[in-house]
Amino acid sequence: MNGKKQKLNLPKTAFQLKVALLGIDPPIWRRLAIPCGITFHKLHKILQAAMGWEDYHLYNFTAGHVDYGITDPEFEFDGKDSRRTKLDQVLEKKLKFIYIYDFGDNWEHEIRVEEILQAERDKFYPVCLGGERACPPEDVGGAWGYSEFLEAISDPDHEEHENLLTWAGEDFDAEHFDLQEVNERLRKLR
Numbered sequence: 001m002n003g004k005k006q007k008l009n010l011p012k013t014a015f016q017l018k019v020a021l022l023g024i025d026p027p028i029w030r031r032l033a034i035p036c037g038i039t040f041h042k043l044h045k046i047l048q049a050a051m052g053w054e055d056y057h058l059y060n061f062t063a064g065h066v067d068y069g070i071t072d073p074e075f076e077f078d079g080k081d082s083r084r085t086k087l088d089q090v091l092e093k094k095l096k097f098i099y100i101y102d103f104g105d106n107w108e109h110e111i112r113v114e115e116i117l118q119a120e121r122d123k124f125y126p127v128c129l130g131g132e133r134a135c136p137p138e139d140v141g142g143a144w145g146y147s148e149f150l151e152a153i154s155d156p157d158h159e160e161h162e163n164l165l166t167w168a169g170e171d172f173d174a175e176h177f178d179l180q181e182v183n184e185r186l187r188k189l190r
Contacts, residue, residue: 011035011036011037011119011125012036012118012119013035013036013088013116013117013118013119014033014034014035014036014116014117014118014119014125015033015034015035015036015087015091015113015115015116015117016031016032016033016113016114016115016116016117016129017031017032017033017034017111017112017113017114018030018031018111018112018114019031019032019047019050019051019099019109019110019111020109020110020111020112021051021107021108021109021135021136022108022109022110022143023108023142023143023144024133024136024143024146026132026133027132027133028051028131028132028133028134028135028136029131029132029133030050030051030128030130030131030182031114031128031129031130031131032046032050032126032127032128032129033117033123033125033126033127033129034046034087034125034126035119035125035126036087036088036091036116037086037087037088038086038087039082039083039084039085039086039087040061040068040069040082040083040085040086040087040090041070041082041083042189043061043087043099044059044061044082044099044101045189046126046186046189047099047101047109048101049182049185049186049188049189050126050128050131050182050185050186051109051135052134052135052182052185053101053102053107053135053138054138056102056138056139057101057102057103057104057105058070058072058075058102058103059082059099059100059101059102060077060079060099060100060103061082061097061098061099061100062097062098062100063090063091063095063097063098064090064095064097066079066080066090067079067080068080068081068082068085068090069081069082070082070083075103091113092113092116093113093114093115093116094112094113094114095112095113096110096111096112096113097110097111098110098111099111102138102139102142104139104142105139105140105141105142105145106142107136107142107143124187124190125190126186126189126190127183127186128179128182128183128186130179131177131179131182132177133174133175133176133177134172134173134174134175134176134177136149137149137167137168137172140168149164149168150174152164153165153168153172
């Protein structure tokens with residue numbers, strides 16, 4: 001370095017979002033604070049880290065009757081490019097919008113803009129502020145498949161019990177949520 005202090009590019013404002021996975025009871029949710037000036041594509045990456053998904057599949061946001069996503073040769077998309085549209089151009093306080101991940105399993109998330117915050121100088125964004133329950137395993141079959149999965153892993157006599165535990169990991173706990181672990185994943189995105 002040339003003796004000058006490196007200036008951090010800190011956001012001036014942040015959205016506080018509540019993200020809830022629909023079709024699951026009891027609910028799986030996360031509360032996040034994210035920079036207002038990021039793109040929908042960056043929000044997708046943040047949601048992947050916050051929820052625990054692996055980013056294997058396509059996604060789509062719908063906000064104000066407009067779709068935001070990316071094009072794919074096998075998927076016809078008639079919306080705006082999520083890599084070029086910034087959140088602060090679209091979102092406002094109290095707005096609810098939808099994020100769908102994995103068009104086969106169709107994981108639908110309702111996202112609510114709870115607050116527009118003055119960014120704190122000593123806080124790095126994005127950050128998870130809270131949440132409940134573990135994210136379902138990737139490719140489990142959507143909300144319906146997840147319900148069957150939970151039933152099978154909780155019953156040692158179920159014919160798929162051992163196979164599904166091996167597939168998901170012996171230590172899978174649907175009630176587990178680790179705020180520190182989520183924030184570690186989010187730190188890797190900065």
